[in-house]
Amino acid sequence: MRPAVLFPLFRPVTSLPGLGPRLGKLAEKLAGPHVTDLLWHLPCGIIDRRLSPKIAAAPNGQIATLEVRVESHVPPINPRHPFKVRCVDETGVIELVYFHARGDWVQKMLPIGRMVVISGKVEWFHDTPQMPHPDAVVPADQRDELERVEPVYPMTAGLPAKTLRKAVRAALDLVPELPEWQDPAWLARQGWPRWSDALHRAHHPEDEADLGLSTAHRRRLAFDELLANQLALALVREHQRTLSGRAVKGDGRLREPVERALPFHLTGSQRMALAEIFGDMAADARMLRLLQGDVGSGKTVVALLAMLNAVEAGHQAVLMAPTEILARQHAESLAPLCWAAKVEIGLLTGRDKGKARERVLERLASGELPLVIGTHAIFQEDVAFKDLALAVIDEQHRFGVHQRLQLSAKGRGVDVLVMTATPIPRTLTLTAYGDMDVSRLTEKPPGRKPVDTRTVALDRLEDVVGGIHRKVAEGARVYWVCPLVDESEQLDLAAATERHAYLRATFGERVGLVHGKMRGADKDAVMHDFAAGRLDVLVATTVIEVGVNVPEATVMVVEHAERFGLAQLHQLRGRVGRGEGASICLLLFDPQLTETARQRLKIMRDTEDGFLIAEEDLRLRGSGELLGTRQSGLPEFRMADLAEHGELLAAARDDARLIVERDPALAGERGQALKTLLYLFDRDSAAKTLRSG
């Protein structure tokens, strides 16, 4: 359970002053649902109100804070003119200028004769200084209410800056004194402040430099977050280790016929990965291994051979896919191979219901069915195995650590192999998987052809369609990926539907459409038609993103490529270049491209090396923005910026490792404090392993 000291920080943002249901919703969209989320919402700039001259010395174009007396009101002659308020000090006159102001409002705030402090931008007009719409007006005796240096927060439309500032201040007031979770010697060496001081400092910058990522307070906050992340992963890993594993060692009698049935030879890196996997499986400890390999590097066959190893030893194995389409595709491509070894492979997805589903469940429970491929449906409670020994999780980024745990609870000492095609830079691998063992498929299977990648401005759409028409006439098969219009699936769908209609007008009937809102069976039918060559063009939202294999497809068009993450574009491009023909990838972009977007597309044009692309992406955008982090399930950091704090991540990993070694139950004094840290950063599921383990 979350410690009680943290309760105030996990109240909804709507409980903060000024944030009712409507503005609260905006704050929630901007920062997140809880008070903590506002604490992590740090200023991106400052307004310095410390300059406090006399009127005559107020510099043109600068923010100044002036103490003045209200002298007179000048109401507008007609509604298009502003309401002016003349104020004075002993050096001169300044005019406050309000457009569309109601007279009574001005009267109330600035009654004649009152001494007030005003703050805002000064503009000299002829020989008179003016202050149009001052940012702040307070009675002179309440001057302290003005922040001398005002933090500027990232905003969202409709949420007034003042309201947000006030809410953040209220959130800061809720911050309790928490026990120190960092090692005191390390803190001293770094010269870092306490957590609450660091947080206050981050929200009350004194100058621009205080906003920097390399300040002591920011590094402290970043390190806290990274330590929470690394400690959570280390605990999960430790937990898995303590659930005893078992030695699984097949004799090759199933793997051999399957390998012989393959229409190709395994690459060196496939063999290497398999040797590592078999080594792990044969050991008493549980395997927790990441198999990283670019799109098309041939991870599936590695998975199959690992699974067969488990079956040879008399156990069962499961392959988890992130989507229905992929589960079915795996089932289709693996079934014939399994036949070579006379092993049956089942399929269990959310779509399988009734009798058929029951039958699969029965046969899994009895052990009659040795292999199964599935989606999330496999997590359901009624799915039981007789003797599950290996779980392979494909494209794991869609599944959380928590689900990984659930899955391994379905057997005794289940070995886990996680496969990912997301070319994650080293630093990010650490954040997502901690100290997992890693095998990498570095070679592509022979025969892969390079993909000719071009960037084309969207205003040349007609030329593109013309070019594609010629390709189709020569027999090409084309993916046409529609943009993510915005967060709304509805609009994305509208765009795809419209493009589908447009292309049908040009190409006729042989244009299909597949999108996320379609029923599973309909999706399959369209994919099938495309794979079988009954469709020339497949218009799709990003549902085809992961893993689909149609070797005959040679053209990939991505609309509004600038809106996709590089990792995503790389995945999409990986759909072509898989077969005999030469392939092209057209990245259509909005001509009003930012410089960064232009550089990112250039990277896509220049290289097909997924790891290089990922590293460049990280460099160009910073980890926080690495598009696709949200979709990819990589942890999103609020305080840490991996481009900036990479070396802190390594330190956090080492620290986490030591902590788990010395006090795996987090029972000691520092351990208790670290538990609070885990909850503070929402790593509840890791904290829970402490109890259950």
Ligand code: ADP
């Ligand atoms: P991914 O790593 O993206 O999951 P797949 O496992 O789907 O890649 O493999 C892509 C294609 O490459 C499949 O058609 C597969 O049969 C083929 N393939 C796998 N390994 C080899 C190999 N060693 N030589 C040639 N083709 C291979």
Ligand code: MG
């Ligand atoms: Mg795959």
